[in-house]
Amino acid sequence: TERSVQVKLVLLGEAAVGKSSIVLRFVSNEFQPNKEPTIGAAFLTQKCRLEDRVLRYEIWDTAGQERFHSLAPMYYRNAQAAVVVYDVTKASSLEKAKTWVKELQRQANPNIVIALAGNKIDLVTPSASSSSAAAESEDEADDATATPGETATSGEPESLRQVPRDEAEAYAQEAGLLFFETSAKTGEGVVEIFTEIAKKIPID
Ligand code: GTP
Ligand code: MG
Numbered sequence: 210t211e212r213s214v215q216v217k218l219v220l221l222g223e224a225a226v227g228k229s230s231i232v233l234r235f236v237s238n239e240f241q242p243n244k245e246p247t248i249g250a251a252f253l254t255q256k257c258r259l260e261d262r263v264l265r266y267e268i269w270d271t272a273g274q275e276r277f278h279s280l281a282p283m284y285y286r287n288a289q290a291a292v293v294v295y296d297v298t299k300a301s302s303l304e305k306a307k308t309w310v311k312e313l314q315r316q317a318n319p320n321i322v323i324a325l326a327g328n329k330i331d332l333v334t335p336s337a338s339s340s341s342a343a344a345e346s347e348d349e350a351d352d353a354t355a356t357p358g359e360t361a362t363s364g365e366p367e368s369l370r371q372v373p374r375d376e377a378e379a380y381a382q383e384a385g386l387l388f389f390e391t392s393a394k395t396g397e398g399v400v401e402i403f404t405e406i407a408k409k410i411p412i413d
Pocket of ligand 2: 228229230245246247270271272273
């Protein structure tokens with residue numbers, strides 16, 4: 210029989226970046242377009258299967274609204290892992306994510322595994338982010354008027370993106386964080402956050 214190790218994980222980040230949506234995708238493989246803000250925090254569990262072992266995540270999904278900030282230490286205290294989420298279409302949310310990372314690095318368990326997740330990547334088109342590939346793709350071109358935030362005249366393929374992938378990834382590397390771009394809406398990158406964290410949790 211398999212032994213399942215419990216891993217306490219906390220999600221932090223600005224309000225409305227998609228923390229609860231990421232958890233809902235991971236736990237139930239669902240998405241709610243009008244998800245209500247979290248009050249205080251929510252607790253969920255989900256197993257995560259690696260090749261050689263199974264982990265049971267005990268997930269604290271915190272509320273991002275500023276009035277709940279002071280509760281956060283209760284949830285990250287003793288956490289073995291943290292997912293700090295920002296929204297790739299909102300630059301200020303990365304700044305908020307950086308302040309959470311600093312707070313974790315100062316006050317949480319020194320061995321905590323931290324992942325940075327840039328969510329809502331589905332709002333940024335095309336996801337390949339290669340401008341030459343986009344220019345060559347005719348079906349992208351004739352649908353340009355149907356894509357929100359993308360005007361036919363600008364020729365800018367990523368007009369909703371406010372946080373360049375390179376910039377966030379460089380920060381993550383410097384700060385010693387795992388890095389992902391995700392979409393709770395499509396599911397892109399979501400399971401990867403939890404499996405990559407799991408691989409970094411020591412076997413005891
Ligand atoms: P708080 O609980 O207030 O801290 O917010 P949160 O970070 O938990 O955000 P939540 O998951 O409630 O999502 C906020 C809104 O963004 C909801 O309307 C979601 O449907 C939407 N949303 C979340 N993730 C995504 C995503 O990947 N893509 C898109 N397009 N919308 C998303
Ligand atoms: Mg929430």
